[in-house]
Amino acid sequence: MNFKSKFVKLTAAAALTLTGVAATNSVKPAAHVQAASQVVKVNYVPGYGIAVWSNYEGGHTTGQYLQHGSSYKVIKTVKDSQGNTWYDLGLNQWIMAKYTVSANTAVSQAASTATTNATSQAQAVINIAKQQIGKPYVWGAAGPSSFDCSGLTSYAFSKGAGKNIGRTTYTQLNAGKRVSVSQLQPGDLVFWGNYHVGIYLGNNQYIHAPQPGQNVTVASISSYFYPSYGVRVF
Known part of the structure; x- marks a missing residue:
């Protein structure tokens, strides 16, 4: 990776x-x-x-x-x-x-092994999620042809990193360390209450399966639909 x-x-x-x-x-x-x-x-x-x-x-x-x-x-x-x-x-x-x-302290000269591994896993999850763009939202679906919100995140973590984060938002919100929206890093789960979840991509963007009648897509965080918190799995 x-x-x-x-x-x-x-x-x-x-x-x-x-x-x-x-x-x-x-x-x-x-x-x-x-x-x-x-x-x-x-x-x-x-x-x-x-x-x-x-x-x-x-x-x-x-x-x-x-x-x-x-x-x-x-x-x-x-x-x-x-x-x-x-x-x-x-x-x-x-x-x-x-x-x-x-200012008078030397900066690091190389990335740590732990950081490198976490980064690789997060990017693998993102890559799998992006491959699902355009597939329809279907309630209760977890791939590979259609998804609901937590079905998409479950599928991406399983296929991208071999990580079982649970099937529903209620289990996924406990899949890692909770972080504030301002602390989000690419690969983090991003939640709206306990009813909707996506995957943070970086640059204020996330990927999710929105709702019936819509497809898996990339969206930008906005004040109109602002997340509640994030969960860092890696």
């Missing part, structure tokens, strides 16, 4: 450099916010980046990714309702603190 397929490959132009002790953000902070002196470096996976979010609580990904090893000035620091620390880079650009280190 190609480990690189899960992440967005960043170009050299996206990287920012640290000169002396002063860092320059990709977008200047809003004028009414006083810049802090703290500078952090992205510490994720060499060659890849972390998502920028529109808010630290209930936000969405902006489509921008910050490259591993690049440096940014932190405007302010907050904690969300789950206790996660977030950094404000200015103009509604937020990143999770856990993916950074201080």
